[in-house]
Amino acid sequence: MADSIFGKLRGHVGEARGRAQEDKREREQAERKADSVILTKREVQGEWDAARTLYTTLGATGPKSMRAITANDLAQYRHNMRMAQSNFKGNGITARQVIDLASSKPLPPALGAKNPETDIDRARRQINMAIPVSAVNNEVRFITNAGPDSDVNRHHVLVRFNAFSEAANKMLAAKSKDRSTPKQTANWLRKQKLAFDCDCKRHRFFFRYISTIGNFNAGRDELGYPKIRNPNLKGVACKHVLRVMSEIDTSATVLSFLTKHMEKVHASANNTSKHQMRQAEADEAAQKQAARRRTIKTSEQRAQDRARAQERNALNVAAKKVKRVKVKPVNTRKIESALKSGKLAESDLEVLRRFGFSDKQIADKLGV
Known part of the structure; x- marks a missing residue:
């Protein structure tokens, strides 16, 4: 390999x-083997030789806890079998x-x-x-x-x-x-x-x-x-x-x-x-x-x-339906703020635009 x-x-x-x-x-x-420890199907069904001692960990309380099997254990095994088989149809x-x-x-x-x-x-x-x-x-x-x-x-x-x-x-x-x-x-x-x-x-x-x-x-x-x-x-x-x-x-x-x-x-x-x-x-x-x-x-x-994928898809669809508010460029917002505060007059703005000044150039001139 x-x-x-x-x-x-x-x-x-x-x-x-x-x-x-x-x-x-x-x-x-x-x-x-004469001393076989295999618990057979017949024994589980009740054909149990009490003279034969086998061990189980059923109900174990420790990592190496084993004890001799009893007739009650056999009944529990049969119950476990029925429960296990009920899972498989x-x-x-x-x-x-x-x-x-x-x-x-x-x-x-x-x-x-x-x-x-x-x-x-x-x-x-x-x-x-x-x-x-x-x-x-x-x-x-x-x-x-x-x-x-x-x-x-x-x-x-x-x-x-x-x-x-x-x-x-x-x-x-x-x-x-x-x-x-x-x-x-x-x-x-x-x-x-x-x-x-x-x-x-x-x-x-x-x-x-x-x-x-x-x-x-x-x-x-x-x-x-x-x-x-x-x-x-x-x-x-x-x-x-x-x-x-x-x-x-x-x-x-x-x-x-x-x-x-x-x-x-x-x-x-x-x-x-x-x-x-x-x-x-x-x-x-x-x-x-x-x-x-x-x-x-x-x-x-x-x-x-x-379910999570469906939730994400639903949120994406909903988000696409929401009308987005168009945000004005930052320099445009600065000019509007200057007009509102009186730092810039409408007539001065009109002159600057007539001479081809961009919003950025106007905002830079205003120092805002």
Whole structure:
């Protein structure tokens, strides 16, 4: 990665799949252990062996406060599941909903944490690029930079656009062959429901369970309850996913990428497509994103921005309607003042003007 702030594009799919396979292998090994600490779906539903001791941070009062799980905790977990699922309707979630939920229902910082930032705070401050690098039909792979404390240089976020088939059919049904049709379809597609997966540990241990029970998981399913790291099932996405969702929602880079992808779909015989950025394109996009500070705005913040813009426009319109009073030049005002005070007579002024004196010359002569 020495030659690029983005890194080499070649091999990115293999890198992402390798991380996913390693994650799956580690998870399967953890569950097969005789002393496994994974709280399974059956156990959460009540099939609990009281002789098996597992621990939770539910109701923790200190940074390392853990205690043994009780039957009451299982009931609370089931309640938390129902509450979390009530936030998600149907199959998938929109990019804007991910941002809104991360803001309105954040995972609180750990007790005693030195840095009290939430995931959306960290996304705004630490993750400055999220590039769509390749697509195969409804799945688009994004690469983001890693945070300052990460043991890797970049992360892979997989996004599955659930309305891809509908988008392809929209173009097939369109009578117009205008090239704007793929762009319009791409813009529609990025506002529809999607699923996602990230290869970071934050997603793996804190949020993959939520995405699984919420039906917006694009990776391996996780049904082991996060009893230690996120027992209250707060938050929705890691900082890498949040930056990707912001780019999907608003960025021209994502719109351009999806447009090219949909153009290939439009030209195909069976509504399928593969599309990949060139290295130079990815480097340029990464440099542009890294060079400017991009905000991540919720729906409420966008509504406030629109209200302020409307207020400014209304004030500008009102100001244009106000009749402006024409202010006389300063030397003209000095002459009028001299006439009023008697320092200058009308006849003298008439003589001076007859000889071609300007207002400035007259005012200078008067010493005013």
